[in-house]
Amino acid sequence: MLGSSPEHDGAPHDSPSRAMLGNRRLRLRNPALSASRSILLIIGGGIAAYKCLELIRRLKDRGIVTRAILTKAGEEFVTPLSVGTLCGERCFTDLFSLTDEADIGHIALSRSTDLLVVAPATADLIAKMATGLANDLASTALLATDKRVLIAPAMNPRMWQHPATRRNMAQLEKDGVLVVGPNSGAMAERGENGPGRMAEPAEILAAIELALAGEATAQQRAIGFLGRLPGGAANPPGALAGRHVLVTSGPTHEAIDPVRYIANRSSGKQGHAIAAAAAAAGARVTLVSGPVALPDPAGVETVHVESAREMLAAVEAALPATIAVFTAAVADWRVADEAPEKMKKDGSALPPLALVENPDILATIAHLQSGRPDLVVGFAAETENVVAYAQAKLARKGCDLIVANDVGGTGVMGGDANTVHLVTSDGVESWPTLAKREVATRLVAHIARLAAARAGA
Numbered sequence: 001m002l003g004s005s006p007e008h009d010g011a012p013h014d015s016p017s018r019a020m021l022g023n024r025r026l027r028l029r030n031p032a033l034s035a036s037r038s039i040l041l042i043i044g045g046g047i048a049a050y051k052c053l054e055l056i057r058r059l060k061d062r063g064i065v066t067r068a069i070l071t072k073a074g075e076e077f078v079t080p081l082s083v084g085t086l087c088g089e090r091c092f093t094d095l096f097s098l099t100d101e102a103d104i105g106h107i108a109l110s111r112s113t114d115l116l117v118v119a120p121a122t123a124d125l126i127a128k129m130a131t132g133l134a135n136d137l138a139s140t141a142l143l144a145t146d147k148r149v150l151i152a153p154a155m156n157p158r159m160w161q162h163p164a165t166r167r168n169m170a171q172l173e174k175d176g177v178l179v180v181g182p183n184s185g186a187m188a189e190r191g192e193n194g195p196g197r198m199a200e201p202a203e204i205l206a207a208i209e210l211a212l213a214g215e216a217t218a219q220q221r222a223i224g225f226l227g228r229l230p231g232g233a234a235n236p237p238g239a240l241a242g243r244h245v246l247v248t249s250g251p252t253h254e255a256i257d258p259v260r261y262i263a264n265r266s267s268g269k270q271g272h273a274i275a276a277a278a279a280a281a282g283a284r285v286t287l288v289s290g291p292v293a294l295p296d297p298a299g300v301e302t303v304h305v306e307s308a309r310e311m312l313a314a315v316e317a318a319l320p321a322t323i324a325v326f327t328a329a330v331a332d333w334r335v336a337d338e339a340p341e342k343m344k345k346d347g348s349a350l351p352p353l354a355l356v357e358n359p360d361i362l363a364t365i366a367h368l369q370s371g372r373p374d375l376v377v378g379f380a381a382e383t384e385n386v387v388a389y390a391q392a393k394l395a396r397k398g399c400d401l402i403v404a405n406d407v408g409g410t411g412v413m414g415g416d417a418n419t420v421h422l423v424t425s426d427g428v429e430s431w432p433t434l435a436k437r438e439v440a441t442r443l444v445a446h447i448a449r450l451a452a453a454r455a456g457a
């Protein structure tokens, strides 16, 4: 007999009732119960299913109780025996199993947990979720649940970029589904590269812990953590609720030939942290990211680009936005003529690499005659005269706030800390050295105040 998670009474809740919210409050008051966090892991039919075995092991290490549903296609990749053994209880596979229904039932299975996690979330499972199909145990549990759902998409880049998957993902994000990944990189299929690799077990674990913590602390923080609660009950609105925030992050890669490019050391950590903090503050966030080795922040719509010109196009496509934060380290120059084939070293003259200027994304958007975001924030990475250069940049670019940071030999680019100065036409505010996440949280609070002041709120 499968027991229900201790913080629930095991009785199915037909709607997200006051009793459930009461349970959440109870959990806040009773830290001992945090040890009994539980998830229902739904393993879809993707090649990345094997990574779930490692995920289950890590969840166990963290004291997170895991029950698993394996789809029919999932069984082609991992066995119910290995999943069940790692979970410490039988793995569920069949909607019409009388034993399962007698033990717990598909409705209770989907509710006697704190969070549903779909990994790998295949294109098929995502489509089912977006349309509300319920034709097997996994999709029925997903439709019947009154808990948050976190998905870790994994598929071929073409499947991920297909308009149907884009539409389905947009629908899921509207529905408040949390997302981790996918990452970009080489696929299992030879020669395939791009977005679609499932987030690594460590990243999924971090997202699970964030989602579980969010549920426990939403009322404390009152920031509208990661969208709405299942069943339509709204979280308390955050400081940026109702706003569309556009963030750019990471470097750009400017191709020299098919294998070489011009880049910089930006890791994207600061921009991604700002996007995550804006989402946590209740905003709808679009993140336009250059090539980085980071997972897409949960609850954020992430658009992946390579070059400065692609980044500008993605930014323009994402408008209108109330607030735009341009954190990306956009390459100032690209080569005038990208070679169509790999350039050869043939012992003769060095290749002439004439450079031309890239579009200035910050200035372009800040100078828009119509459709300019209410608040345009730029970043200035400098190695000397940081504040003076930032003041000049503020005027030249036509933005409202420059966040200046000293990237000269301090390990800021790629590191986890940042020392920033906020430069506006009113003056300069200098902050101590802080973790990038902390800079992001404070900056989002600062931006929310500026936006509210502008709106006359």
Ligand SMILES: Cc1cc2nc3c(=O)[nH]c(=O)nc-3n(C[C@H](O)[C@H](O)[C@H](O)COP(=O)(O)O)c2cc1C
Residues within 6 Å of the ligand: 043, 044, 045, 046, 047, 048, 071, 072, 073, 074, 120, 121, 122, 123, 124, 125, 154, 155, 156, 159
């Ligand atoms: C070898 C192989 C690997 C596959 N990998 C993926 C994948 O990574 N992502 C995906 O969306 N579909 C993948 N598929 C296709 C799915 O298995 C198929 O769409 C299936 O119906 C999904 O079932 P599900 O809804 O249970 O996940 C793969 C198929 C095969 C044969």
